[in-house]
Amino acid sequence: MAEHSSTTQPRTPPKAEDIPPQSQDSMPANEYEMDPPPDYAPRHPGVGKLKGKVALITGGDSGIGRATAVLFAREGARIAVAYLEEDRDAEETRRIVEEEEGSECLLIPGDLGVKENATRAVEETVSRFGALDVLVNNGAQQWLDQDFGALSEERMRRMIESNIMGYLFTTQAALPHLKEGASIINTTSINAFAGNASLITYSTTRGATLAFSRSMAKALVGKGIRVNAVAPGPIWTPFIPGTMPAEEVEGFGGDVAMGRPGQPWEVATAYLFFASSDGSYYTGQTLHPNGGEIVGA
Incomplete structure (x- = not known):
C-alpha cells in the first residue's frame, strides 16, 4: 500500500x-471557489480497512463527500461518486482518488431526486466494479428560510426531493446488491436534533433522514446489513x-x-468507522x- 507522507x-x-x-x-456550491479551501486530506496512512470493497458516495464531489471518498480510497475501496452537476469539483475528486490514493473512481452525474437517475447510479457502480458494499447517502441541498411563510414551493420540493427522495431511491436501488456485512450510512445534521429557526425545511428533511436510518436499521439487521447516520455540525463545505x-x-x-468550523476530513472518519469492521456492533x-454541541442521541 502506498505511503502518503504529504497528507x-x-x-x-x-x-x-x-x-x-x-x-x-449556486446550490450545491463549488469547492474550488472557497477561501480557505476545505481540508479533505486524511491524517493517517491506510491499513486496508476497506480493502476490496466498493463504495457509492452521493454528493461525493466536494465537502464531506470528497473527504469520505478520499479516505475510503486510502483504506482500499474503489469509489463511485454520484453528484448533481459540479463537474470541476468531481473531476478533482477523481484525480485525488486515482492519482494520490491509487484507487479507481467512477463519476456519475445526475439528479438523484429523480428515481431513474438514482437507479442508474447504482447500476453503473455495480456494472463497473462488480459489487456494492457501502452506500453513503450524503448528497443534499440547503437554503435559508428565515421567512418560512414566504419560502417558495419550488425550494421546499427541491430540498425534499434531494434530501429525502434521493436517499430513498438510491437505497431502494442498492438493496438487491447489498450482502451480509454491507453498510449504509446516511448524512443527517445537528439540526435534526437541535432545530434551526433559519433552516426549517432543511432541518425537517434531516429529521426524516434520521428516522429513515433508524427504521432501515431495524428492517435490515436480520440480513446482516448495518444502517447508521452521521450528524455534522458547522462544517466548512460548499454548503456554507x-x-x-x-x-x-x-x-x-x-x-x-x-x-x-469543522473540516471535512474530521467528519469522514465517522463514515469510515461505520463502513468498516470497526463499527460491526453499531446499527x-x-x-x-x-x-462540542450536546444534543440527544
Missing part, C-alpha cells in the same frame, strides 16, 4: 476568524457559501464550543462531529 502531517485547522466574507449563487449571505459566512463556526446509531 499525514499535523495541520492546524483554520479558526473562525480565518473565514472571510464570501457567497456563491452556497446557503448564507457573505456577511454571515465571515467568522463561520465561531459560536460552537471549539470556536471554529441504528448516530455519530455527532459538531465541535
Whole structure:
C-alpha cells in the first residue's frame, strides 16, 4: 500500500476568524471557489480497512463527500461518486482518488431526486466494479428560510426531493446488491436534533433522514446489513457559501464550543468507522462531529 507522507502531517485547522466574507449563487456550491479551501486530506496512512470493497458516495464531489471518498480510497475501496452537476469539483475528486490514493473512481452525474437517475447510479457502480458494499447517502441541498411563510414551493420540493427522495431511491436501488456485512450510512445534521429557526425545511428533511436510518436499521439487521447516520455540525463545505449571505459566512463556526468550523476530513472518519469492521456492533446509531454541541442521541 502506498505511503502518503504529504497528507499525514499535523495541520492546524483554520479558526473562525480565518473565514472571510464570501457567497456563491449556486446550490450545491463549488469547492474550488472557497477561501480557505476545505481540508479533505486524511491524517493517517491506510491499513486496508476497506480493502476490496466498493463504495457509492452521493454528493461525493466536494465537502464531506470528497473527504469520505478520499479516505475510503486510502483504506482500499474503489469509489463511485454520484453528484448533481459540479463537474470541476468531481473531476478533482477523481484525480485525488486515482492519482494520490491509487484507487479507481467512477463519476456519475445526475439528479438523484429523480428515481431513474438514482437507479442508474447504482447500476453503473455495480456494472463497473462488480459489487456494492457501502452506500453513503450524503448528497443534499440547503437554503435559508428565515421567512418560512414566504419560502417558495419550488425550494421546499427541491430540498425534499434531494434530501429525502434521493436517499430513498438510491437505497431502494442498492438493496438487491447489498450482502451480509454491507453498510449504509446516511448524512443527517445537528439540526435534526437541535432545530434551526433559519433552516426549517432543511432541518425537517434531516429529521426524516434520521428516522429513515433508524427504521432501515431495524428492517435490515436480520440480513446482516448495518444502517447508521452521521450528524455534522458547522462544517466548512460548499454548503456554507452556497446557503448564507457573505456577511454571515465571515467568522463561520465561531459560536460552537471549539470556536471554529469543522473540516471535512474530521467528519469522514465517522463514515469510515461505520463502513468498516470497526463499527460491526453499531446499527441504528448516530455519530455527532459538531465541535462540542450536546444534543440527544
